[in-house]
Amino acid sequence: MVVDTWPARTQIFRAHSHVFGSTQFDHRPEGSARFSPLWIGRSLVPVLHGGENGRAVASETIFHTVDVAGSSVRPRNVSLAKYSTWHWSCVVSTRPLRLIRLDGDGLDALQVSRAELIEGGRSTYPMTQRWAAALVGAVDDADGLWWKSRQDPDLWAVMLLGKTRRRAGGIRESDLAGTGPVIPFATPSGLGRLDAIGLDFDVTVLR
Numbered sequence: 001m002v003v004d005t006w007p008a009r010t011q012i013f014r015a016h017s018h019v020f021g022s023t024q025f026d027h028r029p030e031g032s033a034r035f036s037p038l039w040i041g042r043s044l045v046p047v048l049h050g051g052e053n054g055r056a057v058a059s060e061t062i063f064h065t066v067d068v069a070g071s072s073v074r075p076r077n078v079s080l081a082k083y084s085t086w087h088w089s090c091v092v093s094t095r096p097l098r099l100i101r102l103d104g105d106g107l108d109a110l111q112v113s114r115a116e117l118i119e120g121g122r123s124t125y126p127m128t129q130r131w132a133a134a135l136v137g138a139v140d141d142a143d144g145l146w147w148k149s150r151q152d153p154d155l156w157a158v159m160l161l162g163k164t165r166r167r168a169g170g171i172r173e174s175d176l177a178g179t180g181p182v183i184p185f186a187t188p189s190g191l192g193r194l195d196a197i198g199l200d201f202d203v204t205v206l207r
Contacts, residue, residue, distance in 0.1 A: 002106040003139060004146070006097040011179065012050035012158060014089045015057045018184070022089035023176040024048075025162035032125050033064060034118075035132035035145060035159050045136065045170070046162030052155050054088060058197045059151035062086075065122050066151075066203050077204040080185075080194075088183040088190055091176045098169060099158065100135050102147035110135075118150055136161065141169040151201050 014022060025046035029037050038045040051057035062083055066076055100106065107114055117128055136142055144160040163170035183190040198205045 001109050001135065001139065002101040003142060004099050004101050006093075006099055006146075008095050008097075009092045010097070011052075012091050012093075012160075013053050013057050014048070014050045014091060015054065015061045015083075015086060016049075016089065018085040018087060022087075022091050022178040022182060023173050025160075025171075025173065027162075032122070032129075034060070034125060034128050034150075036129065038129065038132055038136065038161070040133055040137050040164075040166070043164060043166055045164055045167070048160040048162070048171075048176075049158070050091070050160070051149060051157040054193055055152060055197050055200065056149045056155035056157050058194070059149040059155070059201070060157040062194070063151055063198070063201060063203055066201070076202055077206050078198070079206045080191075083185055083194075086185045088185070088193060089178060090180045092179055093160075093171065094175055094177055097143040097160070097171070098139075098141055099144045099146045100139055100142050102145055103156075114148075114153075118147055132159075136167075139169070140167055143169050143171050 020026060025048045027046045029044055036047045038047055049061055051060060062078060066078060102117060117131060132145060144158055146156055146158045149155045149157045161170045163172045185191055185194055195205055
């Protein structure tokens with residue numbers, strides 16, 4: 001597999017529940033995303049999702065179950081009610097990160113296609129979560145995974161791994177720093193950003 005070293009101070013944009021601060025990892029076992037919850041044996045590895053901008057991170061969180069543009073599946077919408085207490089924020093790592101590449105050469109090395117690992121809908125998540133667990137289990141010093149967004153393959157998305165006792169890799173909250181303001185979705189600017197991204201993806205944010 002391919003593991004890339006990302007420089008310190010790389011900006012990672014976030015869209016996250018009010019339950020967590022910008023630099024806090026999600027320790028909850030419930031819920032289901034493409035690569036989380038992440039179990040290594042019986043240990044749950046906390047995770048933090050982000051992307052290179054708001055469009056990328058919205059693709060992998062808020063719009064992650066919406067079929068990609070051009071799909072015949074309708075309607076393409078999400079309900080604001082589920083995300084009304086969420087926030088936009090941005091963090092940087094104060095040290096370099098080692099991230100497993102799930103794009104291009106990284107996928108070729110794993111002999112798996114983007115369609116199989118990235119482009120599938122919710123029904124593929126049990127399989128993609130197993131892939132994530134196997135990859136993280138095989139690369140003990142990995143700090144996370146990165147891939148190109150499902151909704152916009154020109155933009156990268158990332159899942160960082162929290163520090164656990166059993167792994168050499170992983171990121172402590174003290175390795176992360178917030179940068180810029182935290183903007184609640186409930187504010188005009190926060191909701192306007194969500195609506196604009198939804199419009200770009202041809203997804204309606206339902207009130």
